[in-house]
Amino acid sequence: MPTILGLESSCDETAAAVVRDGREIAANIIASQHDLHAQYGGVVPEIASRAHIERLLPVVREALETAEVDLRGIDAVAVGNRPGLIGSLLVGVSAAQALAWALDKPLIAVDHVRAHMYAADMTAAERPAYPALGLVISGGHTSLYTLTDPLTMRLLGRTIDDAVGEAYDKAAVILDAGYPGGPRLDQLAREGDASRGPNLPRSLLDARSLDFSYSGLKTALLYAVRGKPQGRGPDAGFTRSVADLTNQQRADFAAAFQDAAIDVLLCKLDRAIEQLTAEGQPPRALLIGGGVSANSLLRQRARAFESRRGLPVCVPPMKLCVDNAAMIAGLAWHHLEAGQVSPLNIPAIATTTY
Ligand code: KG4
Numbered sequence: 001m002p003t004i005l006g007l008e009s010s011c012d013e014t015a016a017a018v019v020r021d022g023r024e025i026a027a028n029i030i031a032s033q034h035d036l037h038a039q040y041g042g043v044v045p046e047i048a049s050r051a052h053i054e055r056l057l058p059v060v061r062e063a064l065e066t067a068e069v070d071l072r073g074i075d076a077v078a079v080g081n082r083p084g085l086i087g088s089l090l091v092g093v094s095a096a097q098a099l100a101w102a103l104d105k106p107l108i109a110v111d112h113v114r115a116h117m118y119a120a121d122m123t124a125a126e127r128p129a130y131p132a133l134g135l136v137i138s139g140g141h142t143s144l145y146t147l148t149d150p151l152t153m154r155l156l157g158r159t160i161d162d163a164v165g166e167a168y169d170k171a172a173v174i175l176d177a178g179y180p181g182g183p184r185l186d187q188l189a190r191e192g193d194a195s196r197g198p199n200l201p202r203s204l205l206d207a208r209s210l211d212f213s214y215s216g217l218k219t220a221l222l223y224a225v226r227g228k229p230q231g232r233g234p235d236a237g238f239t240r241s242v243a244d245l246t247n248q249q250r251a252d253f254a255a256a257f258q259d260a261a262i263d264v265l266l267c268k269l270d271r272a273i274e275q276l277t278a279e280g281q282p283p284r285a286l287l288i289g290g291g292v293s294a295n296s297l298l299r300q301r302a303r304a305f306e307s308r309r310g311l312p313v314c315v316p317p318m319k320l321c322v323d324n325a326a327m328i329a330g331l332a333w334h335h336l337e338a339g340q341v342s343p344l345n346i347p348a349i350a351t352t353t354y
């Protein structure tokens, strides 16, 4: 029964987890840095890497204590080494290299995006069947995949501009909803009514496209709040500001944004299922992961989608939607089983192309 210690430090959560056999979560500790970045309205990479350095070892210690295991009881060390902020990734990668070397245990490099989809698999009441359709919706990704197993996937489509989480974060700034943007906008939207908000576009691209585009929705929201920009060059300006909206109107605008943002995701899922079915590879489950899978409307619509399509839909519990190390240690077990152990000199990789 391999016990794996997983580390995650790709963005602004410092996390460590202990997972047995890819599914049994003995500890899942997450130290969020939201308080450190709030005053800047977004993640400051240099602050994030410094905070990871301070927090990583205490988080590892807490994970081991919670799992009631000491370092000698660990069979392998896993780390999310791609993609992410390079300075942040390096902290987790260096720590994992040092631990694996000192303990003389295998080191396993894990892809953060695959791990987000695996979070949905490992927490499903019933093990999902493959091939599965995977949707990763986070601050950096809005991508659709078809997976033949947890380690093997093919990209079907992705955003051509902003990621959906990024659009949420920007919409939160436009509507002065607070920080962190995604959860705050979600909360504000729940007090609103989309039908009373502005009519916002759903960008679906070409009829068969499985790619996404969120920058038009963001700009449409900006203009709906502030009016179309007037003038040119240094004299350009807006006629209105968010302060001209009542609190109820802000909530209605947030609901209209959320409705449009989530509608597009569901529409692309329908398209993907139809196309894969036509190709003779119908998905047998849908795995949704990444920070935006914590969104209340997405979760509600995912349940409705499951009944409408008769397809099992796996969405992780809230603590495994956001960045965490349980998904890293969980997926690492599959790598270990497949004999995919990494060399000690693994790199940290900021961007991936799938
Ligand atoms: O997966 P994640 O923690 O980090 C990345 O890998 O990017 O996702 C973070 C993203 C942020 O853009 C955040 O605003 C968004 O997920 N998010 C949400 C919600 N909770 C987090 N977006 C919408 N509704 C939420 N409830």
Ligand code: ZN
Binding pocket: 112, 116, 138, 290, 291, 322, 323
């Ligand atoms: Zn993530």
